[in-house]
Amino acid sequence: MLRIEGLVAGYGRTVVLRDVDLQVGAAEIVALVGMNGAGKSTLLKTVSGIVRPMAGSIVFMERLLNGLAPAQVVALGIAHVPEGRRLFGGLTVRENLLMGAYTRVDRGEVRAQLERVWSYFPILRERQRQLAGKLSGGEQQMCSIARGLMAKPRLLMIDELSLGLAPLAIERLLPTLREINRDGVSILLLDQDVQTALELAHRGYVLETGRITMEGGSAALLGSSDVRAKYLGI
Amino acid sequence: MGAGVQIVINGILIGGIYACAGLGFSLVWGVMNIINIFHGATIMLGAYITFWLFHLYGIDPLVTVPVSMLTLFLIGYAVQRILINRILGGPLFMAIILTQGLTLIAVNLAFYLWTGDFRSIRPPYATWSLALGPLVVPFLRLIIFVASLLLTALLVVFLGWTKVGRAIRATRMDRETAALMGVEIEKIYALTFAIGSAIAAGAGSLIGTAFVVEPGMGDSFLLKSFVVCVIGGLGNMGGALVGGLTFGLVETIGVAVFGPGYKDAIAFILLVVILLIRPEGLFGREYYAR
Ligand SMILES: Nc1ncnc2c1ncn2[C@@H]1O[C@H](COP(=O)(O)OP(=O)(O)OP(=O)(O)O)[C@@H](O)[C@H]1O
Ligand SMILES: [Mg+2]
Numbered sequence: 001m002l003r004i005e006g007l008v009a010g011y012g013r014t015v016v017l018r019d020v021d022l023q024v025g026a027a028e029i030v031a032l033v034g035m036n037g038a039g040k041s042t043l044l045k046t047v048s049g050i051v052r053p054m055a056g057s058i059v060f061m062e063r064l065l066n067g068l069a070p071a072q073v074v075a076l077g078i079a080h081v082p083e084g085r086r087l088f089g090g091l092t093v094r095e096n097l098l099m100g101a102y103t104r105v106d107r108g109e110v111r112a113q114l115e116r117v118w119s120y121f122p123i124l125r126e127r128q129r130q131l132a133g134k135l136s137g138g139e140q141q142m143c144s145i146a147r148g149l150m151a152k153p154r155l156l157m158i159d160e161l162s163l164g165l166a167p168l169a170i171e172r173l174l175p176t177l178r179e180i181n182r183d184g185v186s187i188l189l190l191d192q193d194v195q196t197a198l199e200l201a202h203r204g205y206v207l208e209t210g211r212i213t214m215e216g217g218s219a220a221l222l223g224s225s226d227v228r229a230k231y232l233g234i
Numbered sequence: 235m236g237a238g239v240q241i242v243i244n245g246i247l248i249g250g251i252y253a254c255a256g257l258g259f260s261l262v263w264g265v266m267n268i269i270n271i272f273h274g275a276t277i278m279l280g281a282y283i284t285f286w287l288f289h290l291y292g293i294d295p296l297v298t299v300p301v302s303m304l305t306l307f308l309i310g311y312a313v314q315r316i317l318i319n320r321i322l323g324g325p326l327f328m329a330i331i332l333t334q335g336l337t338l339i340a341v342n343l344a345f346y347l348w349t350g351d352f353r354s355i356r357p358p359y360a361t362w363s364l365a366l367g368p369l370v371v372p373f374l375r376l377i378i379f380v381a382s383l384l385l386t387a388l389l390v391v392f393l394g395w396t397k398v399g400r401a402i403r404a405t406r407m408d409r410e411t412a413a414l415m416g417v418e419i420e421k422i423y424a425l426t427f428a429i430g431s432a433i434a435a436g437a438g439s440l441i442g443t444a445f446v447v448e449p450g451m452g453d454s455f456l457l458k459s460f461v462v463c464v465i466g467g468l469g470n471m472g473g474a475l476v477g478g479l480t481f482g483l484v485e486t487i488g489v490a491v492f493g494p495g496y497k498d499a500i501a502f503i504l505l506v507v508i509l510l511i512r513p514e515g516l517f518g519r520e521y522y523a524r
Contacts, residue, residue, distance in 0.1 A: 048414060074416040086411040088404045098397070099404050103416035151416070 001026045001186055002047070002078075002155055007056035009046040015054070016042045018210045024155060029177075029187045031201035031218065033194045033231065039210045040190045041083050044157050048080045049073045061154070075103040079148035083159040083190075085140045089133025093124055093143055096132045100150030109152070117146045120176050138169030145173075149180065156180070157188045162196050174200055194231040198222050206231075236368040241490050242483065247375040249482020251444065253475045254382035254437040255455050256462030257389060258430035264468035265406040265426045268318065269326065271333040273459055274452025275340040276306055276431050280438025281355075281447045282348060288355050295355050296381065299439045303432040310431025314424040322423070337452070344449035353447040360443070378440040383475075385436050389429070390471045402426055454498060461505050 002024040010016040016039040024030045034040050045051040047058055049070040058065040065073055074080075079100070088096050097117060101110045118125040121142045127135060132143055141161070148156055161177075162170045170193075177200060181187055191197035198204050198218040206214040206227065214221065221227050259273045283302035287293040313336065321328040362373035393399035405412040405422050413419050437455075445451065458481065466477025481504065488500040 050410065050413065069418070070413045071416040071418050074414070080414050082411060082414060086408055086414075088407045088411070090407050091400070091404060095400055095404075099400060099412070099415045099417075102397070102401060147415075 001028075001061055002188070003057075003059045004043075004047070005057050005059075007043070007046065007058065008054045009042060009051050009056075010054065011042075011051070016210050017046065020056070020207070020210070020212055022205055022212065024186050024188050026154075027181065027184055027186055028203065029181050029189060029201045031189045031191065031194075031197035031204040032207055033191060033197050033204060034207035036192070037209075038207045040207055041159055043207070044080055044082075044159050044188075044190065047073070047078065047157065071103060074151050074153075077152070077154035079151040079153035079156050081144050081148040081156065081158040083163070085144040087132040087135075087140055087143055087147070089131065091132060092129050093132050093135070094128040096143055096147050097124070097128075097150050100147035101152075103151060110150070113150055113152055117149050120149070120180060121146050136169075138165055138172065141165060141169070141173065142176075145177075149185070153185060155186045155188065157190075159190045161189055161191050162193045163191075170196060194227065195222070240369055241486055243369060243371060244375075245483035245486030246479055247371070247379045247482070248444075248486060249479035250379035250382040251437065251441060251478070252458050252462055252482050253478020254385050255434065255441065256459040256466070256478055257386060257437070257471065257474045258433035259456075259459035260463045260466065260468055260470065260474045261389070261433070262427055262430040263463060264470065265402055266318075266322070266423055267326070268322075268329040269333075270427075270430070271330055271456065272313070272336045272340070273333075273430070273434055274456030275337045276310070276434040276452070277438035277441060277455045278344065278447075278449060278452040279309075279340065280306055280435030281442030281445075281451065282344065283435070284439040284442045285353050285355050285447050288357070289353075295357055295439060295443045296377065299381065299436050302435040302439045306435030307428045307432035311424050311428035313431075314427035315420075318427065319420060319423070341449045341452070348449070350449055355443045355447065357443065374443055378444060381440055382437065385433060386471065386475055389433060392429075393471060398422075398425065454501075457498070457501050461501050461508075464505055464508050 004020060004022045007017055007020040008015060020043065022032070032040055032043065042051060046053050047065065049065070049068050049072065053066050060076060060078060063076060088099060091099070097114060098110070101113060104110050104113070123139060124143055124146055127139065132140065135143060145158065161173065177187060189197050189201055198221055201218050203216065204218050204221045205212050206221070214224065214226065255277060259270060262268055262270045280302040283305060284295050284298040287298045287301065288295050317332060318329065321332055357374070360374050364371040364373060364376070393403060401412065401417045401422055402425070404415070405417060405419060409419055441455065461481050462474055462477040465480050466473030466475070481501070484504055485497065485500050489497055
């Protein structure tokens with residue numbers, strides 16, 4: 001569904017991603033893991049159209065995304081849950097969710113999607129009139145994911161799912177993410193917590209200083225001595 | 235006692251206009267991080283539109299408000315799209331220089347076309363007033379006060395209750411994330427600037443009925459808008475209202491105490507005092523929160 005080939009991208013003259021190949025299939029959960037500064041966020045920003053690719057191709061459902069603006073990418077069905085949640089703190093939870101549906105014009109459709117998102121995260125319905133900036137860390141991550149889902153995406157890209165969250169908050173999120181995935185949304189998951197990411201995902205990629213150095217099934221990656229040594233400290 | 239109450243009434247009435255004048259300036263500064271010097275000239279152009287429509291065709295000044303708003307909306311949209319867009323993301327002073335340049339052009343053009351004569355807009359009801367015992371409320375001042383509040387309310391409703399208004403607020407809080415949601419930032423900026431210009435022009439039309447209309451009239455209103463923003467906080471419409479009313483009161487009381495010669499000095503003094511005590515504005519902080 002998403003096919004990235006030979007991608008080179010960066011900021012100004014700094015090249016961050018060098019020749020990256022990565023794929024996400026329909027209804028798949030794929031983890032992309034790597035150390036600080038490996039270029040994970042840059043990859044997502046390039047897919048979203050915030051960063052322009054220098055070379056290579058990004059194809060989503062047979063459409064070339066290179067050079068598209070973020071608005072067009074969202075409209076095609078890719079939602080980006082940014083690193084650090086990035087909620088609009090001065091807007092209410094409900095307003096944040098509606099911002100997620102900004103490219104959707106059909107009001108009935110937006111309303112239906114709101115109901116669906118609330119069924120995934122009932123707590124957000126209770127908090128809908130509260131300012132998003134006043135939510136707890138776990139609720140903020142829920143709200144940020146929910147905001148992404150409001151775009152009715154086929155692919156949900158989550159940057160740093162577990163960062164700054166208590167283990168319990170992460171545990172609560174995982175079943176919901178599986179449910180969202182079962183309902184037909186592919187997920188590309190970035191995390192520094194390799195264990196969590198690979199437990200949730202079907203497949204994974206390891207990104208090191210802008211290159212994919214390993215890929216494979218989650219179980220295989222978790223079992224690999226290289227991953228265990230570098231990322232799990234075992 | 236009666237004189238004191240009268241001063242307060244005058245202060246509040248004038249404060250409503252200041253609030254309205256400061257509104258667009260605050261919106262543009264808060265959302266786009268641009269200090270729009272052209273704001274003063276926009277007020278002046280709005281006032282002239284009303285003056286000419288009234289003078290040449292006898293159209294009631296209040297009826298001309300939408301005309302001057304629409305005209306400056308279009309001009310504002312074009313100015314943002316064609317000029318200001320190019321310097322966004324550059325240093326803050328670039329925008330100041332650019333909008334100052336536009337101001338020089340507009341003011342000199344106004345001198346050239348319409349001369350520097352002082353004009354006034356006097357509709358038939360300009361001399362009416364309501365008497366409440368010893369207190370006098372000039373009818374026209376009351377009308378423009380109410381109209382100013384209506385304009386403010388219109389903007390608050392627009393920003394608070396419409397999809398585009400929500401996008402403007404989201405863009406103010408976090409531009410990159412708003413873009414991720416599919417908001418086309420350049421369009422939102424152009425629209426914000428156009429709306430700011432329209433409100434300023436509407437304020438200008440109202441101001442024209444209470445003050446002298448001349449090419450340089452924008453300067454003092456630019457300063458006043460600045461003060462209103464500093465009191466009320468940036469991009470915060472309720473704050474602009476409180477800022478305007480506070481400023482109107484302080485100025486009117488100051489003039490009553492120290493004499494009319496100090497009118498513009500009071501604005502400066504208030505500005506300096508507030509910047510010293512609360513640099514984020516009296517009501518500002520909350521609205522920068524992520
Ligand atoms: N806006 C930017 N301008 C210039 N360089 C940037 C920018 N954003 C990131 N970089 C650089 O690009 C490299 C990759 O950053 P990126 O944010 O993609 O890493 P990451 O894998 O997401 O790291 P983390 O795990 O810390 O989130 C880093 O060296 C970083 O300094
Ligand atoms: Mg990152």
